[in-house]
Amino acid sequence: MNVRAAAATHFPDPVDVLRSNWANAPRLLVLLLLCLCLLCAASLRILWGAEGTNDAMGRLLGGDFVAFWAAGKAFLSGEPILPYNLDWFARFTQQLVGEHAPRLAFNNPPTFYFLAIPLGLMPFLPALAIWLAGSYAALVLVIRRQLHNTPSMALIALALAAYPGIYGNGLQGQTGFLLAAVFGGALLTLDSRPVVSGLLFALLAWKPQFGLLVPIALFAGKRWTVIFSAAGFGIVLGLVSVVMSGIASWTAFLQEMSEMRELLLNKGVIGYHLMQSLFGALRLYNVPLGIAYPVQIVFSAAIAVLVWRVWAGNADARLKQTALLTGSLLISPYFLDYDLVMTAPAIALLVSYGLDKGFGPWEQTGLALAFICPPLARFATFFLGLPLGLMCVGLLFTFSLLKAQAEPEQR
DSSP states (O other): OOHHHHHHHHSOOHHHHHHSOOOOHHHHHHHHHHHHHHHHHHHHHHHTTOBTTBOTTSOBTTTTHHHHHHHHHHHHTTOSSGGGSHHHHHHHHHHHHOTTOOOOOOOSOGGGHHHHHHHHTSOHHHHHHHHHHHHHHHHHHHHHHHTTTOSOHHHHHHHHHHOTHHHHHHHHTOSHHHHHHHHHHHHHTTTTOHHHHHHHHHHGGGSGGGSTTHHHHHHHTTOHHHHHHHHHHHHHHHHHHHHHHOHHHHHHHHHHHHHHIIIIIISOTTOGGGBOSHHHHHHHTTOOHHHHHHHHHHHHHHHHHHHHHHHHTTOOHHHHHHHHHHHHHHTOSOOBGGGGGGHHHHHHHHHHHHHHHOOOTTHHHHHHHHHHOTTTHHHHHHHHOOOHHHHHHHHHHHHHHHHHHHOTTOO
16 A cells, blocks of 8 residues: 555545544534633633732733723712823822833723722732633623524533633733624523613723724614614713713813824834734734825724624624624724733534534634634734734634525524
8 A cells, every 4th residue: 555645544634634624522622721721721821920919020910901990080089080190190109009100191081980980999810810810700601692503512611721812911901802702692682681782882982992893783684773772872971971070081081082182103112013904914014104194094984884784784693793703903003912812602512503504614723823812812923923813803803704605594
């Protein structure tokens, strides 16, 4: 027998394996256990030897979270406008947690005070723990509901415990868990509780860059109850925030947004390697602003048209929701690595659909790559110049479009 032929018999081509439906239960178990071990090891490296509010390397635990917590403190001390002053806020956070406080901006609208005030009532570490645990628990509830008909709930539970996105968002104390939970919850209740869905969409106003596609999708799908509910709750939340913090807080917020656009997008002060958007990738390669902005605008317009077409058609609801989740990331020029957690409900939706209808070529490999992407994205961009986050989100978006086109009669 030919030796090469025998080897081919026992060792299949890796490309063919990755293209196929390789993700059986034993393989998934091994991969998820490996992710869990790496997640635990990385977390121990940060927490073992931590002193006070600083981690083992002397950095503030959950660094970005201090902006939300300090904004709550400022509001409670009668200063709801000053958090939008960059210099004042930097001094204020240092007074609260010491010199290790990173220089951060509070760049959320005044409606975010609804969350910041309860956090500001607590000491820093308990507030951070409740923030991360509570927001991730909400995301877990959404994903478990999305996958409630999955045969192996034990594997789903392991995947949720081993999800690599826990590390990146947890390390930075950011809003990724909450954003994914609110957006996913709004889509989950779209049919069963449209008024609740509208309320959850209204809450997305504290991340306005990711809510731009929502009205387009809802109008295309003729979701009138959700639209009116979202508009009504949005107006109420806005008016309550004006009563709480004054119209001047909104003026200060809008002024700060102009400053932050100049600093973050035009000058890239935080580093373009942290951005996972098309705009960020272009700027990373030194494409001039005069080209990067128009390219991002044309790209975003194309994404909006595609989302409209999917939502106006008869595709399966899970594909529509995946397109909206991933498209909402793609259209924003300011899309950072911790925002990749928003792909978690999108992955769950595609897994649910694949278990019902079958997985296409490369799909299981693409879903696995998107699953492990969040903590790897910034390193791939920084060291390799590879916009891994953009690629993974684009891959999920493409999967949803291709499947929606292949089964136009499904609802």
